[in-house]
Amino acid sequence: MTARKAGHGLKMALPWAAAGAVLIFWGASRLWPEFSFGERVGRSALSFFLEMAGILPAMFILVGLFEVWVPRVTIERFLGREAGWKAVPWLIVLATLQAGPLYGAFPVAVGLARKGCSARNVFIYLGAFSSLKIPLLAFEVGFLGWQFSLARVLISLPAFIFVGVLVDRLVPGWAPPEFPAPGGAAHDQKPDLIGRRGLEKDRLFNPSQGNEDKS
């Protein structure tokens, strides 16, 4: 119990310790200019932070809007367990159209899973996102040639589908970790998320009220 607690504390402290190390390296390079490693550490951490700050807020807003607007049945029909292999082209289209690094796809994948996208398809989506992105292909063709890109895409395609299938088999009953649903519990059924206008409409067209009026 205590060992577990200590391990948990260590895990909580690690990110901040790593951030502290970056700051110390950077500070040292300010004091001693010949220590250029510290300056490089600071510079690459800052540029990576800026990259994330440019992508993640927008990504999370989109995932939040997806959560409240997209009906569960749609995702279930196209990407759920029943969709079978017909889901794969949809997953690839979805993945290739998005830009940005793989960690930007994590919240999207969880958002899809929350709406009934099957585990296998979640991991195939991540695979497609990591290896076949159209904006990146242009770069790859430019610097490594179209033969390299074409071979990589064609050989990666079965490979990441296979990885998705295997992860699904190896982690039976996979479900995304809990994130608090908007407006409390199961919002799909909760009327308070339909919005004030929706609620008023409900009251206006409430059959029980209509009956009362008649009697």
Place this chain on the structure above:
Amino acid sequence: MKGLIFVTIGALLLSLVADRRRTWAGIGFGARMLMKILPALVFMVAAVGLLLSALNPRVLESLFGGAGPVPFLAGLAVGAVALIPGFIAFPLAGVLRAHGVSTAVLAAFVTSLLMVGVVTLPLEIRFFGRKAALWRNLLSLAAAAAVALVMAVVLQ
């Protein structure tokens, strides 16, 4: 990146016009998700700062040069650990090829860079759970090795 922000602003405005309460609920959901993964993000920024500074093109060239299995494995390992955006990684790979790094090693580096993320693993665990995240990365590493080997044969 500009496209993403453009699309987000458009979707946000559309959603606000359609239903303001629902929109705020969605934004709140996204914000809580972001808060939950914040420590993993801090770790990622720090790790990228430390790792990317240790790896520069000269170090990579000495690791990847030559023949045999060692540069190939080095390509896989560096690709798995590094987190380099594509618009830097592909020009870098182009430079490495110009300096005589073989196609097999480049393929190993590029595929494992794209498919495997050791630095992002804490983040991935937050989103998908420990077991699934570890398996996905392990299997993707094996897949990257297989893809690179087939590429090396095909592009010979």
